[in-house]
Amino acid sequence: MTDKATLTLGEARIELPIIIGSEGERAIDIRDLRAQTGHITLDPGFGNTGSCESAITYIDGDAGILRYRGIPIEDFAASPNFGEVAWLLICGSLPTADEYDAFSTDLTRFANLDEGMKHQFEGFPRNAPPMAILSAMINALSCFHPELHELEDEGQFRIASARLISKIRTIAAYAFRHSRGLPYIYPDPNLRYVPNFLHMMFSQPYKQYVCPQMVRDAMNLILILHADHEQNCSTSTVRVVGSSGANLFASCAAGVCALWGPLHGGANVEVLTMLEEIHHGNMTPEDYVKLAKDKDSKVRLMGFGHRVYKNFDPRAKMLGEVAEKILPRLCGNDPLLDIARRLEEIALSDPYFIDRKLYPNVDFYSGILLRAMGIPTNMFTVMFSIGRLPGWIAHWWEQHRGHGQRIARPRQIYTGETQRPYVPIDQR
Numbered sequence: 001m002t003d004k005a006t007l008t009l010g011e012a013r014i015e016l017p018i019i020i021g022s023e024g025e026r027a028i029d030i031r032d033l034r035a036q037t038g039h040i041t042l043d044p045g046f047g048n049t050g051s052c053e054s055a056i057t058y059i060d061g062d063a064g065i066l067r068y069r070g071i072p073i074e075d076f077a078a079s080p081n082f083g084e085v086a087w088l089l090i091c092g093s094l095p096t097a098d099e100y101d102a103f104s105t106d107l108t109r110f111a112n113l114d115e116g117m118k119h120q121f122e123g124f125p126r127n128a129p130p131m132a133i134l135s136a137m138i139n140a141l142s143c144f145h146p147e148l149h150e151l152e153d154e155g156q157f158r159i160a161s162a163r164l165i166s167k168i169r170t171i172a173a174y175a176f177r178h179s180r181g182l183p184y185i186y187p188d189p190n191l192r193y194v195p196n197f198l199h200m201m202f203s204q205p206y207k208q209y210v211c212p213q214m215v216r217d218a219m220n221l222i223l224i225l226h227a228d229h230e231q232n233c234s235t236s237t238v239r240v241v242g243s244s245g246a247n248l249f250a251s252c253a254a255g256v257c258a259l260w261g262p263l264h265g266g267a268n269v270e271v272l273t274m275l276e277e278i279h280h281g282n283m284t285p286e287d288y289v290k291l292a293k294d295k296d297s298k299v300r301l302m303g304f305g306h307r308v309y310k311n312f313d314p315r316a317k318m319l320g321e322v323a324e325k326i327l328p329r330l331c332g333n334d335p336l337l338d339i340a341r342r343l344e345e346i347a348l349s350d351p352y353f354i355d356r357k358l359y360p361n362v363d364f365y366s367g368i369l370l371r372a373m374g375i376p377t378n379m380f381t382v383m384f385s386i387g388r389l390p391g392w393i394a395h396w397w398e399q400h401r402g403h404g405q406r407i408a409r410p411r412q413i414y415t416g417e418t419q420r421p422y423v424p425i426d427q428r
């Protein structure tokens, strides 16, 4: 559906098509703007700029709505199954029983890493950031599967997707084991996605980790809630890198790097640091909120605020409920949860946060839950990557298959020196 927008520039008046999405979102299509007017638009951070049309995820930031291929995320909570949602995001519909069985079989059979990859972990220092290892090893993975560099065939793409989604767990677990000087634990083909990951993380050669059902359900839901989020920073990075023709592995490795930032996926680590800082008595929740409101402090209330959600992030609500439900059973009374609740209570009644529509986001509760399951803080953003991978893959493929896709190459407004001569060094 289209409508028209009229732009007047001096004497010139031009009409620009308006594109209307399936949920009524409206965009002024400016792809011919420069040719028609000699002008470009400027929108630092792209807060007002759409990069593409996509059919994968819909967010209504004012209503706090998040849907994957039209299905509200709340619908996945009853029996959370990350593999099923990964298929939904990548293939467009929920899998039939046969499709799900075949996908699960692939996830199981692809879990091992080539032995040649294992030795590469040894090359990293024990204190290497796990996100650096994850990005490097996803790229390294493509060296062992050169046949997956060129993905035109849907069947090949699905194999590459299953390989990546399966092996990211093994890479993450081996990075953790290496950091602790522990022996690598091979994947167990008798275990499903989440229990197999936690087995590789926490089993010992002499003692198998057994995943409690409530941990399995909570971890499946955490991964589901991180699985996609339309054109967020890391997904846009995957699309930009993929737009040059870079292969799926290289594009997802770039997504890991973007997600690492403390304003994006790295925020879950910063939330824990903030809660620990308050817990260890450096300051009260009230003190911290006061600091976060002070521009000069450079401190932010981590886990709060969002570019799109100007209401509650529905994921934060769901994770907050899971935390209330399982934390007392997992680790008794967790003082960090009490502090998080207090911060939320203070901020939600403070005009500074109300006026700026700053609410808890997905990162606010995820760290407390991951910590209660034994995931170390420096692995939180790795967990976010495991969850977000199907979304990155779905967007890469949507763009790769899209008609008229062009390499991403934004313009700029130059504000530097006007032309001046080169001056030889002996005259400067």
Ligand code: SDX
Residues within 6 Å of the ligand: 045, 228, 229, 231, 232, 233, 262, 263, 264, 265, 267, 292, 293, 299, 300, 301, 302, 303, 304, 305, 306, 307, 308, 356, 358, 361, 362, 363
């Ligand atoms: C994720 O895009 C996605 O979808 C991301 C994500 C996904 O699933 O992929 O949802 C995952 O990245 C969640 C966000 C995690 N990041 C954090 O929790 C870090 C803390 N939050 C902020 O840094 C900030 O809210 C952002 C980065 C999330 C959003 O930044 P914006 O949209 O660029 O907003 P802004 O920085 O322009 O802030 C607007 C105002 C400013 O004050 P004024 O200049 O108007 O007076 O709000 C203030 C900011 O100072 N502000 C905060 C704040 N967040 C914004 N003040 C204190 N604490 C905060 N957390």
